Structures are given as C-alpha cells and as structure tokens.
Amino acid sequence: xxxxxKLAFKQKTKLMLLIVLAFISGAAxxxxxxFFAAIVDRIFLQKQSFAxxxxxxxxxxxxxxxxxxxxxxxxxxxxKIASKVKKDLRQSLxxxxxxxxxxxxxxxxxxxxxxxxxxxxxxxxxxxxxxxPKAVQTSIIPLLILFVVFASHPFTxxxxxxxxxxxxxxxxxxxxxxxxxxxxxxxxxxALSGHFLDTxxxxxxxKLFNRAKQQKEVIRKSSHGFRDATMEVLKIAFxxxxxxxxxxxLSMGLIALDVAIRLIIFQNISFFTxxxxxxxxxEFYNALKDLGSAFHAGRGSMGAARKIxxxxxxxxxxxxxxxxxxxxxxxxxxxxxxxAGFRYEGDRFALKNINAEIRPFEQVxxxxxxGAGKSTLLHVIAGLVPLTEGEIYVNGIRRSDLxxxxxxxxxSYISQNPYLFSGTIAENIALGGKLDxxxxxxxxxxEKAGILKLVQSLENGFDTPIGExxxxxxxxxxxxxxxxxxxxxxxxxxxxxxxxxxxDLQTEQILQDSIKExxxxxxxxxxxxxxxxxxxxxxxxxxxxxxxxxxxxxxELLESVEAYRKMTTLQQGGMAK
Numbered sequence: 078x079x080x081x082x083k084l085a086f087k088q089k090t091k092l093m094l095l096i097v098l099a100f101i102s103g104a105a106x107x108x109x110x111x112f113f114a115a116i117v118d119r120i121f122l123q124k125q126s127f128a129x130x131x132x133x134x135x136x137x138x139x140x141x142x143x144x145x146x147x148x149x150x151x152x153x154x155x156x157k158i159a160s161k162v163k164k165d166l167r168q169s170l171x172x173x174x175x176x177x178x179x180x181x182x183x184x185x186x187x188x189x190x191x192x193x194x195x196x197x198x199x200x201x202x203x204x205x206x207x208x209x210p211k212a213v214q215t216s217i218i219p220l221l222i223l224f225v226v227f228a229s230h231p232f233t234x235x236x237x238x239x240x241x242x243x244x245x246x247x248x249x250x251x252x253x254x255x256x257x258x259x260x261x262x263x264x265x266x267x268a269l270s271g272h273f274l275d276t277x278x279x280x281x282x283x284k285l286f287n288r289a290k291q292q293k294e295v296i297r298k299s300s301h302g303f304r305d306a307t308m309e310v311l312k313i314a315f316x317x318x319x320x321x322x323x324x325x326x327l328s329m330g331l332i333a334l335d336v337a338i339r340l341i342i343f344q345n346i347s348f349f350t351x352x353x354x355x356x357x358x359x360e361f362y363n364a365l366k367d368l369g370s371a372f373h374a375g376r377g378s379m380g381a382a383r384k385i386x387x388x389x390x391x392x393x394x395x396x397x398x399x400x401x402x403x404x405x406x407x408x409x410x411x412x413x414x415x416x417a418g419f420r421y422e423g424d425r426f427a428l429k430n431i432n433a434e435i436r437p438f439e440q441v442x443x444x445x446x447x448g449a450g451k452s453t454l455l456h457v458i459a460g461l462v463p464l465t466e467g468e469i470y471v472n473g474i475r476r477s478d479l480x481x482x483x484x485x486x487x488x489s490y491i492s493q494n495p496y497l498f499s500g501t502i503a504e505n506i507a508l509g510g511k512l513d514x515x516x517x518x519x520x521x522x523x524e525k526a527g528i529l530k531l532v533q534s535l536e537n538g539f540d541t542p543i544g545e546x547x548x549x550x551x552x553x554x555x556x557x558x559x560x561x562x563x564x565x566x567x568x569x570x571x572x573x574x575x576x577x578x579x580x581d582l583q584t585e586q587i588l589q590d591s592i593k594e595x596x597x598x599x600x601x602x603x604x605x606x607x608x609x610x611x612x613x614x615x616x617x618x619x620x621x622x623x624x625x626x627x628x629x630x631x632x633e634l635l636e637s638v639e640a641y642r643k644m645t646t647l648q649q650g651g652m653a654k
Contacts, residue, residue: 081204081382084165088158095154095213098147102214103221105144110356112137118349151210159205163198166385170194173389192270193388200381203371208378211371215364222361226354230346232339233332233354237361240328244365247320258313262306267384269299325362332358396463399478403471403487409437409569409600410487412458416467419457428453428623431467440596440613442605445620446644451604452574454620458602459490459572489568493575494552495559502532502558503539509562518565525594526561527587528554553584560591571595573603608645617641 086092116133119125170193219241227234276283276292283289336354339346403410412435420427428450435441443451456462458469460476469476476484489509497505506522507514519539523529531554535541543549550558556576563571576588589610592601605611612631619627619634619641627638634641 080386081201081378084162085158085205085209088161091154091158092209092213095151095210096217098151098154099214099217100221102144102147102151103218105140105147106218106360107221107225107357108140109137109144110353110360112140114349114353114356117352122348151214152206155206155210158209159202162205163202166198166201167194169389170198170385173395190388191274192267193384196266196270197381197384201378201385204378204382208371211368215368218364219361222357222364226357226361230336230350230354232335233358236328236332236335237358240324240331241361241365243324243328244321244362244368247317247324258306258309262303262310265299265303265306269296269303272296272299321366325359325366328362329358396460396481397477398481398484399475400480401474401478402480402483403474408598410472411436412570412600413470413473414458414467415470417457417464417469418466419453419462420465421453426450426453426623427465428457429466431457431625433618433625433628435600435602435616437600438596439600439615441600441602441616441618442611442614443602443618443620444605444611444641444644449620450623451620453623454618455490455572455574455602455604459488460484461490487568488570488572489563489566490572491556491559491563491574491576495555497543497545497550497555497558499543499545501537501540501542502535505543505558506539506561506565510565510567514565519561522561522565525564526557526591528557528561531557553588556584556588557591560588560595563595564591567598569599571599571601573601575604575606611645 112133116130116137119130119133120127174190223234223237226237272292272295276296280289283292333355336346336351340348340351414431414433414435417431418427418429426448431454443454445451453462457464460481464477471479471484498508503516503519506519509522510518516539520529523532523539532539532541559576571592573592576592592603595601603610603614605614611617614631616628617631617634618625619638621640626640627634629637631645635645
C-alpha cells in the first residue's frame with residue numbers, strides 16, 4: 078500500500094478537504110445524537126409540546142443536512158482523487174510504452190498489457206474513492222465521539238476503548254489474506270486476457286495446425302481459474318462483513334447492558350445521557366466498521382497496484398532526446414556511427430562496436446546471415462531503441478541531443494509488414510504527411526508508389542475502408558501504401574527492412590522503381606537479401622553475430638571478405654569455395 082499512499086498524498090488539497098469534511102461530519106453526528114436525545118427526553122419525559130421543541134427540530138434538520146452534504150462531498154472528493162490518479166497512471170504507462178515501443182512490443186503479451194492499462198488501473202479505483210475517504214473519516218469521527226462520550230459518561234467511553242481495537246486487529250488479519258487472493262485474481266485475469274487476445278490473433282494458424290480445440294481448452298481453464306479466484310475474494314469479503322457486524326453488535330450490546338443497569342437498577346445516570354450514549358455507540362462502531370469494509374476494498378487494489386508497478390519497472394530505458402533541431406531544406410544529413418551497441422533485455426545477442434559513416438544520398442545495404450543483427454542495426458539508426466554504448470552523430474550533432482520530433486520528421490521506416498490502421502486508404506496514406514494533406518497530394522503520392530490505378534479501380538476509391546492491421550489487402554498493397562506515405566512525407570532518410578520479401582516479381586519491380594525515385598532526394602538504408610539490391614548499393618555493411626565485419630562496395634567485399642563471397646555465391650546458385 079506504500080505506493081498507493083504516495084499517490085494519494087500527492088493530492089494534498091483534496092486530502093485537506095477530506096479532513097475538513099470529516100470534522101464537519103463528526104460534529105454533525107454528535108449534534109444529531111444530542112438533538113434527537115433532547116427532543117425525545119423533552120417530549121416523552123418532560124411532556125413538553127411540539128412548539129417547545131420546534132427550535133430543536135430545526136437544529137436537528139440543519140445537522141442532518143450538514144451530515145448528508147459532508148458525506149456527499151467526501152465521496153465526490155474520493156472519486157476525483159481516484160480519477161486523477163488513474164489518469165496519471167495511464168499516462169505513465171502510455172509514456173513508457175510510447176517512449177520505447179519496439180522493446181515494449183517484444184516483452185510479454187499484448188492482451189496482458191491492455192489488461193494492465195485498462196482493468197488493473199480501474200481496479201485501484203476503490204482504494205482512492207472508498208478507502209481513503211473512510212480512512213480520513215475514521216481517523217477523526219471516532220475520536221470526536223470518544224471525546225464527547227468520555228465527557229458525558231466515562232464508563233461507556235472505557236467500554237469503547239477496550240472493544241474498538243478488535244475491529245482493526247481483525248482488519249489486519251483479513252487484509253493480508255485479501256491482498257494475497259486479490260493478487261492471485263489479478264494474475265488470473267491478465268493471463269486470461271493474454272491467452273484470449275493471442276488466440277484471436279493467431280486463430281488462422283491454430284486452425285491450420287488443428288490446435289483450435291486445444292487452445293479453447295486453455296482459455297476455458299484460464300476463465301475457470303479467474304472465476305475461482307474471484308469467488309475466493311468474494312468469500313473473504315462476505316466473511317469480513319459478517320465478523321465486523323458480529324464484533325460491532327457484541328460491543329454495542331455491552332454498552333446497552335451497562336447503560337440499562339445504571340439507568341434502571343442503580344439509577345445513577347439520566348435518561349438523556351443514557352439515550353445519548355446509545356445513539357452515539359452505533360455511530361462509533363459504524364465508522365470503524367465502514368473502515369473495515371473500505372480496508373477490504375483497498376486491499377483488493379493491491380494486486381492491481383503491484384501489476385502496474387511491475388509493468389512500469391519492467392520496461393527498458395527509453396531513447397534519449399534533446400532540444401537541437403535539424404535545419405530544413407539542406408538535404409539528407411551525414412550520419413556517423415561511432416562504437417554503437419545495443420542489447421535486448423534478457424537476450425544473449427548483442428550488437429556491438431559498430432563504426433560506419435553514411436553520406437548524403439548514399440544507397441546503403443545492410444547484409445548478413447539471419448540473426449546477424451541487420452534489423453537491430455536499422456532500429457538503432459532509426460532511434461527506435463536506445464544505445465547501450467557508443468553514439469550516433471547527425472551532421473556532427475549527437476542524435477541524443479536532437480529533438481525527437483525534428484528527427485522523426487526527417488525519416489521514414491518501411492518494414493516487411495507495415496502496419497495499417499482501421500480506416501480508409503486515404504487516411505492511412507495521409508498518416509505519412511501533414512494532417513491537412515490535400516486529396517491531390519495523396520493521389521500524387523499514391524501514383525508514385527504505383528498504387529493509384531488499383532485504388533481508383535475500387536468502388537469507393539481512396540475512401541475504401543481497410544481493417545485493423547491491413548486486413549482485406551495483400552502484402553504488396555500494404556508495401557505500396559507504406560511507400561505512398563514516404564512520398565507524401567518527403568523524408569531525407571528512408572529505412573527499408575527487407576521490403577520485397579515474399580512479393581511477386583511484378584510487385585517487387587514496382588517497389589524497386591519507387592525506391593529509386595525516393596533515392597533521388599533521400600539517403601536510402603536497406604536491410605537486403607536480394608543480390609540485385611546488394612550489387613547496386615553505394616555502400617554495403619556486412620554484419621556477422623552482431624559485429625560489423627566489413628564495409629565497402631560489392632566489388633570490394635567480394636575481393637576482401639570470404640564470408641561475403643560465400644554468401645553471394647550461394648545466392649547465385651554456385652558452389653561456395
């Protein structure tokens with residue numbers, strides 16, 4: 078609960094308001110008991126008329142109004158605290174996810190992350206909206222009541238002091254059990270979310286390998302596990318409520334017995350005082366009992382809080398950015414990589430000691446065997462992952478000193494499987510440029526990317542909707558939409574991650590022609606496998622096991638690097654010597 082308390086204490090103004098409202102509520106409770114006891118005493122014992130107690134009735138109405146208002150505003154303040162904390166936590170999670178989206182996407186399950194961002198954050202609501210207001214009230218109201226009770230009848234106050242500790246002791250015992258069970262429930266819920274979303278995303282693969290029924294059984298077991306964990310938490314909640322009611326009932330029974338004996342047998346207490354004590358006693362124990370119920374709700378938030386904390390701490394360090402801005406209109410910059418290295422968390426593979434210079438308008442190919450680190454180097458150059466060693470300089474400026482927006486305005490990244498969002502084709506192309514791109518600009522970009530005729534042949538043209546992730550269109554069409562984004566953006570650096578993999582020859586030729594046109598105004602860096610792409614490159618960076626073995630032209634590497642010569646010979650269908 079320490080982390081949750083820190084978040085609550087940041088809301089100092091609202092906490093002060095809760096304290097003030099608790100004092101008002103406590104005073105109203107005491108006033109209510111006093112006026113009610115006085116009215117009953119005067120009407121039934123002193124035989125006064127209604128007119129004689131009219132002022133007392135007005136006073137009783139006022140304190141009841143004050144109590145109702147303080148209770149309402151206390152609850153409203155708790156809701157506002159919860160809303161602010163949840164907003165801040167979601168913003169922190171989103172900032173963490175967006176500060177290094179590539180590493181985040183590689184860690185854990187998508188469903189689990191969505192569950193933490195939505196469900197887990199909602200689960201902590203009860204701690205701030207229920208527990209915190211009740212905790213403030215219980216810190217003040219019972220003490221005010223005790224003060225008045227001791228002043229009026231010390232023996233009743235003594236009984237309260239002796240019996241009251243049983244409620245918090247029981248709360249602590251139940252609290253530890255609740256915390257453990259709520260953590261188990263949260264684990265089950267995130268596991269269920271992860272399994273369910275993963276199954277939906279891979280349903281086609283599961284059917285092809287006849288594993289759909291097996292996965293259905295996994296989801297069934299996960300859902301039953303979550304159900305059982307939820308019922309365990311509810312069982313503890315019902316047990317807790319029963320015991321709190323039982324302890325409160327016994328305590329009030331002791332006070333009632335003591336007051337009755339003193340009023341009837343010993344006759345050493347007035348009816349007003351006895352009745353006053355009997356009205357205040359339930360209020361005293363109700364305040365403690367309400368804290369017990371709220372404490373259970375607060376403990377239930379602990380599992381969610383732990384999940385959120387784990388997610389925030391598990392994500393790797395973000396890419397560093399500064400304030401420097403690249404000047405516009407000066408063409409592609411010179412990129413110098415000095416001793417650059419990167420290691421994925423928990424992975425033995427590491428990119429290390431990369432040294433290279435990429436000049437303006439160069440066409441650079443990054444080649445090597447599978448697992449050599451080609452895509453990782455591209456991610457490092459793009460600024461999608463943080464350097465663990467070394468530095469990258471852009472026109473002599475450290476990239477870590479550049480403004481993030483300024484840098485990403487200069488680059489386009491086209492992967493093997495570009496992501497398309499649910500929306501129209503025009504909206505997906507416009508994503509690459511300014512938000513107010515005209516229809517003519519979008520059409521020009523589509524024409525240069527070789528997709529204009531295809532789009533125009535569709536019934537709704539550029540207004541044709543496509544599914545999330547690009548559902549409903551082919552891989553080649555995705556690549557061409559991604560290229561259209563690049564043409565619309567007009568970047569000075571374009572990064573391609575094996576863009577022609579899995580495409581037919583005609584589509585590949587269209588993409589190659591588009592890449593050549595983009596190269597006229599940009600530096601092009603490509604992760605390449607195809608020999609014709611490698612041969613035409615101005616510079617080739619040859620990687621092996623995360624290290625840069627050599628760099629140069631195709632001819633230079635053929636003459637000087639045996640591993641490169643073997644790789645290209647095998648691609649040509651010859652025998653490696």
